[in-house]
Amino acid sequence: MNSLNSDNSKIAENKQLKKENLLSSAYNLFIRKGVQFTSIDEITENAGVAKGTFYLYFEDKWDIYEKVIIERSHLLFEEALIYVNNKNIKDFKDRIINIIDYIIESFIKNKELLKFIGKNLSLGIYNKALLDEYDNSYTDIKEMLETEFKEYNKKEKYVKEKLFMVIELTSSTIYDSVLNDYPISINDYKEILFNEIQSIIK
Amino acid sequence: MNSLNSDNSKIAENKQLKKENLLSSAYNLFIRKGVQFTSIDEITENAGVAKGTFYLYFEDKWDIYEKVIIERSHLLFEEALIYVNNKNIKDFKDRIINIIDYIIESFIKNKELLKFIGKNLSLGIYNKALLDEYDNSYTDIKEMLETEFKEYNKKEKYVKEKLFMVIELTSSTIYDSVLNDYPISINDYKEILFNEIQSIIK
Amino acid sequence: MNSLNSDNSKIAENKQLKKENLLSSAYNLFIRKGVQFTSIDEITENAGVAKGTFYLYFEDKWDIYEKVIIERSHLLFEEALIYVNNKNIKDFKDRIINIIDYIIESFIKNKELLKFIGKNLSLGIYNKALLDEYDNSYTDIKEMLETEFKEYNKKEKYVKEKLFMVIELTSSTIYDSVLNDYPISINDYKEILFNEIQSIIK
Amino acid sequence: MNSLNSDNSKIAENKQLKKENLLSSAYNLFIRKGVQFTSIDEITENAGVAKGTFYLYFEDKWDIYEKVIIERSHLLFEEALIYVNNKNIKDFKDRIINIIDYIIESFIKNKELLKFIGKNLSLGIYNKALLDEYDNSYTDIKEMLETEFKEYNKKEKYVKEKLFMVIELTSSTIYDSVLNDYPISINDYKEILFNEIQSIIK
């Protein structure tokens, strides 16, 4: 019985590994060549599994695409959170600004990542992940930020909505600024953006 | 000489017609089936021209896709401008709010259009260059709005940038609200958004 | 273990069969219609495999074209060798003359083959490398003839080169003679050619 | 009447010019990209004429291909002849060797030309040109060489044939030697080749 259990867990582990290989293989190809020009063939070859194996873990390319987006956006927020915690920043307004700043700096360092996540860096996608029977470890960050916001500004009626606006405003406007210096360079733009964000969360 | 000219203009007219047929055929298919699932075959068949003719006017599917996006989002701004002019709205703040409102209402009526234009609404007034190769009748909406903005708030340093922010904030946030009622319904969201816009343009 | 091996070999056999089907299908079409006017569509249909299967075995039409040329010209030398061996011809000079004669007669009987192989006859024994990736049963005809040549004329410095000249002279000159009787009929030309060959190998 | 004549001759000149433009445009493209990958579109564009104009002067691509081959081979022989005449070489054997040498050196300097003319550098093609109602200025060289040969070796029965062999042997064997140093370098090969040629013409 015991050996059976350990066998089972070993198999489960192995499956998880295959899935993760596929996800990271897909991620690497997506940011290098774009989703459009990445084939499932390449994803499986890069992951070291057979072509047919892909279909044991994902529906099709758009399925894995969505999962990769969620995984990578989550990772970014997680890193940003660790960063502000390590810097021991307490004030919510400062925390938000620093989280955004961390994310912007990540994109500046990795422009391919920005191109890939593009205008999909949104808390909205977490919601979708939550609604699906998806790994619910992804909802923690969003709820944590909402709770912090509520404590910071107790009269604020539109906590969810304003947080959403902050993220959307950031991701949609930095896109052109970082990639094309348009309408102004990202460093100049930061000043305007951070002012707006403070104004939104009051 | 005269006959030559009229011959040439007749040919040029015919070419313009073919190009417009292709653009509107592509538009109809794109919003009905999505770009991904629209083939050039279908675009040409729908436009009533031969397959090869497509390549006389466009590089490939992504070329016409870009042109259609720009054309349609520009059209939206043009309609919105006519709307506020007809309503005889003079105050710049009110003009902007009403332009945005007109656009949002258009998207509510035509959700496929929103899905298609997506978060690229800004292309409509920021990429005029790409279109006027073949149609220089385009009024420069962007410059007109900037001028109005400057007159409205003479101390504003960041005219261009703030206008850009308004448009990006709008297109990125209404997307989820209109299509998924997330984070709140579009009607509730309008109140928040319009407040933000007023705050941005002061 | 055994069943696994037999499975594998069965699959390998099947693959080899598919490849051979494609090669012989291509050969038949090439000599009937010319390379230019043979489509991959036809090759696969004729071979009884799906269109996509072609690309599992060959790069493109020029890849299979090369392989077919080499295969067929090699085959010709192989047959010629069997012929002179069966006739029990020992003298090297006579062996060469008879090999060439056998090949010329084959071309007279099958002019389409001559048109196809054209002036590339030497590929049959000079490009073995390209073929034996997948079929190492090929005897090295070239080395065998060189050895015979060396024994026949021990003082000869240019064994390789003269053999090459014999083959090239043959294939380049008989082409017009067989197909167009130019500059004279092939039967008359043989006399001159064989004299030259004897003179070359001394 | 006069003005009509001069008009006519001007038109005829113009036509000849167009034809020559097309021929040289085709030549340049053929040696740069290969016949296979040169389109009539490119030929006409390069020649500065309209697409349809091509069909006023040539049947199709293979027609112009043949004409270009003939033109360029002829040019090569012509240059070689001028070269031996300038060097005032009288002995036929030396003249032939020097003609061949000149041609080989031309190919070494312009390997693209060798690839293009390939194994088609033949007097045989002149014959075809002669048989067609083609410009008969192309037959002079061949007949001149035959006459010289006859005078040099009055007993020779196979004048035409041996001249043919010399050209064919040369063009087929230098091809690999110049382009691939195979089976030996062209400089080493020259020695063997020239010996063979002397032996052929006695």
Added chain:
DNA sequence: TATGAATGAGGGTTCATTCAT
């Protein structure tokens, strides 16, 4: 004669998906 816009058959190639092993 000369043009070049228009054609559309047909080419090569890709690739998601299946299924026997």
Added chain:
DNA sequence: GATGAATGAACCCTCATTCAT
């Protein structure tokens, strides 16, 4: 579960040729 050979529909695109001007 895992494989990867095989499939074949569907794709984009080229290009020789035509013909109204």
